[in-house]
Amino acid sequence: MTQNQIIDRDYAGEGIYRENIIDHYKSPRNFGILENSDAEYMEFNPLCGDEATMQIKIKDNLIKDIKFKGKGCAISMASCSILTEKIKGKSLNEVKKLEKEQVYEMLSIPISPQRVKCALLSWETLRRLIKIYENKNG
Amino acid sequence: MQLHQSYKMELDVEKIRKDFPILARLLNKKQLIYFDSAATSQCPRIVIDSIKGFYEKHNANIHRGIHKLAEESTLMYEEAHQKVADFINADFEEIIFTKNTTEALNLLAYSLLNDLKENDEIILSQMEHHSNIVPWQQLAKLKKVKINYVKVTEEGKLNLIHLKSLINEKTRIVSITHVSNLLGTINPVKEISEIAHEKNIIFIVDAAQSIPHMKVDVKDIDADFLVFSGHKMCAPTGIGVLYGKKVLLEKISPFLYGGDMIKEVTFENTRFNDLPWKFEAGTPPIAEGIALGVAVDYLNSIGMENIEEYEDKLTQYLYKKLKEQKDVKIYGPEKRSSLVSFNLYEIHPHDVATILDSEGIAIRAGHMCAMPLVKEVLNESAVCRISLYFYNTKEEIDKFILALDKVRKVFGK
Numbered sequence: 079m080t081q082n083q084i085i086d087r088d089y090a091g092e093g094i095y096r097e098n099i100i101d102h103y104k105s106p107r108n109f110g111i112l113e114n115s116d117a118e119y120m121e122f123n124p125l126c127g128d129e130a131t132m133q134i135k136i137k138d139n140l141i142k143d144i145k146f147k148g149k150g151c152a153i154s155m156a157s158c159s160i161l162t163e164k165i166k167g168k169s170l171n172e173v174k175k176l177e178k179e180q181v182y183e184m185l186s187i188p189i190s191p192q193r194v195k196c197a198l199l200s201w202e203t204l205r206r207l208i209k210i211y212e213n214k215n216g
Numbered sequence: 217m218q219l220h221q222s223y224k225m226e227l228d229v230e231k232i233r234k235d236f237p238i239l240a241r242l243l244n245k246k247q248l249i250y251f252d253s254a255a256t257s258q259c260p261r262i263v264i265d266s267i268k269g270f271y272e273k274h275n276a277n278i279h280r281g282i283h284k285l286a287e288e289s290t291l292m293y294e295e296a297h298q299k300v301a302d303f304i305n306a307d308f309e310e311i312i313f314t315k316n317t318t319e320a321l322n323l324l325a326y327s328l329l330n331d332l333k334e335n336d337e338i339i340l341s342q343m344e345h346h347s348n349i350v351p352w353q354q355l356a357k358l359k360k361v362k363i364n365y366v367k368v369t370e371e372g373k374l375n376l377i378h379l380k381s382l383i384n385e386k387t388r389i390v391s392i393t394h395v396s397n398l399l400g401t402i403n404p405v406k407e408i409s410e411i412a413h414e415k416n417i418i419f420i421v422d423a424a425q426s427i428p429h430m431k432v433d434v435k436d437i438d439a440d441f442l443v444f445s446g447h448k449m450c451a452p453t454g455i456g457v458l459y460g461k462k463v464l465l466e467k468i469s470p471f472l473y474g475g476d477m478i479k480e481v482t483f484e485n486t487r488f489n490d491l492p493w494k495f496e497a498g499t500p501p502i503a504e505g506i507a508l509g510v511a512v513d514y515l516n517s518i519g520m521e522n523i524e525e526y527e528d529k530l531t532q533y534l535y536k537k538l539k540e541q542k543d544v545k546i547y548g549p550e551k552r553s554s555l556v557s558f559n560l561y562e563i564h565p566h567d568v569a570t571i572l573d574s575e576g577i578a579i580r581a582g583h584m585c586a587m588p589l590v591k592e593v594l595n596e597s598a599v600c601r602i603s604l605y606f607y608n609t610k611e612e613i614d615k616f617i618l619a620l621d622k623v624r625k626v627f628g629k
């Protein structure tokens with residue numbers, strides 16, 4: 079990035095706090111603890127101290143259930159809520175192919191470089207969680 | 217209006233602000249309000265010009281050339297050491313330029329731990345910046361040296377009774393921050409120095425957050441070593457300072473080896489250079505070093521006592537304003553240096569910082585490089601921090617307090 083681009087870039091600013099994000103942040107979907115989960119993983123973002131734990135239940139290669147718990151900013155928590163909502167019921171293969179860009183699309187807000195880690199906390203947690211599941215059941 | 221006038225005092229802040237080109241910048245189409253000087257302060261024009269001037273007129277390596285340019289650059293670089301020495305009441309030989317506070321602390325950890333024995337002990341505190349924890353922690357593991365942490369009281373001060381109880385015949389080093397970069401606490405370094413010296417323990421002061429804001433006198437504190445960074449005191453990045461008592465610097469071994477720090481080299485052996493060069497191996501950041509000297513001149517021209525007095529009033533004003541907010545929790549004692557860390561009830565610091573940024577207000581959010589303090593002592597995952605410098609104003613604080621309403625609005629509070 080050149081200096082001028084940095085100065086001219088239109089900052090997302092408060093525009094990232096769309097109604098949808100605040101709604102998911104205040105009433106997160108799939109928030110809580112899963113009894114008898116098949117795998118569990120906790121991811122930590124040392125930069126800001128955000129953390130998320132996800133648990134999944136898998137049957138016939140389908141995500142039967144998923145829950146998360148965590149502490150963090152509106153973006154990271156809304157992202158967990160939205161992502162878990164989207165993938166519930168999907169096949170493991172589909173979920174494994176999920177790209178970062180799709181997570182940005184789900185959030186449908188402009189993500190500035192400083193907030194990438196927040197936006198992707200859910201995705202990083204999910205990726206590692208699935209690896210753990212596969213290692214256990216591979 | 218009277219309050220406003222008496223508030224302005226001797227410092228002509230409007231005039232001072234014109235010295236800092238960046239303060240004229242718009243941020244997100246709003247007038248920049250820079251509240252992150254504890255992370256890095258801004259540079260006045262004379263400091264910026266000195267870097268340009270050096271490269272346009274004097275650029276040459278130091279201590280190496282016979283030519284005129286080398287003579288000039290050497291003189292300028294050495295003069296900067298003298299300015300820093302005078303600034304903290306030290307001698308020329310006692311001032312070593314490093315990259316930053318972190319490098320100075322690494323230097324001390326390597327050089328001092330070298331002489332320690334297994335089961336020796338060192339004392340740090342719970343309110344240290346990572347740079348005054350991690351170097352000791354990693355090397356202590358290798359040397360099997362034990363680290364004890366002085367507890368922080370409920371109010372956010374160092375527990376001196378606990379400090380005294382930690383000292384025993386195995387204690388070799390006490391390394392403590394002068395001002396906490398998160399709590400704003402000003403630690404009684406003179407008293408700690410006496411406590412340590414009674415038992416012949418080496419006392420190190422991390423002055424990264426005090427030097428920019430108050431008069432610091434190494435002889436008055438009787439610090440054995442004292443470290444700070446240029447970039448928090450109006451100088452550029454890439455330059456920091458290690459002060460050490462001459463007798464101690466002569467005793468300890470260098471940390472970096474190479475050119476410039478030698479007197480005589482054979483293929484088998486090396487005689488190290490005189491102080492301070494013994495500790496400055498290789499080509500240093502010359503322009504930055506010179507610029508640090510200019511920053512010291514600049515601070516002196518305003519007067520450290522004036523800066524301290526002005527900032528104290530400004531900080532008290534910020535503290536009072538924040539205290540009035542029912543949903544704000546403040547960390548640290550009331551009597552403090554120029555920063556306030558807080559949380560806005562149930563809104564994550566990152567979200568607070570992002571919304572303030574959209575209002576042109578630059579604050580810090582996170583663990584402030586003091587993760588154990590935030591997580592294990594304050595029981596938070598992150599905090600917001602406003603840090604002030606003498607170029608900030610009461611009007612900026614008022615705008616910030618208003619902007620908090622915007623944060624609440626976004627979150628429907």
Ligand SMILES: Cc1ncc(COP(=O)(O)O)c(C=O)c1O
Pocket residue numbers: 254255316317318319345347348393395396397422424425445585
């Ligand atoms: C108290 C304290 N110590 C040490 C440091 C480290 O300074 P630097 O990053 O310049 O090495 C800082 C700066 O963040 C600080 O606030």
